[in-house]
Amino acid sequence: MAYEFTCPSCSEDDHLYGRPVDGVIMLRCGRCRHEWPRDDTPRCATCGGTDLSTVSRSVMAGGRAAVMSVVGRQKVPVCAVCDRGAVEKYIAKGQNLPPGYVTAASQPRA
């Protein structure tokens, strides 16, 4: 999941420095010296919501081979809002997400 940080004081997003303080990462702005705790809450890449859960996605082997086979599973985040269609279609039926399915929670939807 991508984390993007912006200084809440001056909107600087380039010169930010992090350091651990009591188990929390404190971010410091190199421009205005504002300091704030990093928000570690996973967020949906598409809507920014925090109602995420983790589901499995099938991983196929084979490449160009004629016969593809499921070789494993990958954990991927899904957004309760943006990925609802896929969750209802697959997860609610006890299936994994299809191979190559990119969830809205992990990559912004156009």
Ligand SMILES: [Zn+2]
């Ligand atoms: Zn700043």
Ligand SMILES: [Zn+2]
């Ligand atoms: Zn979302």
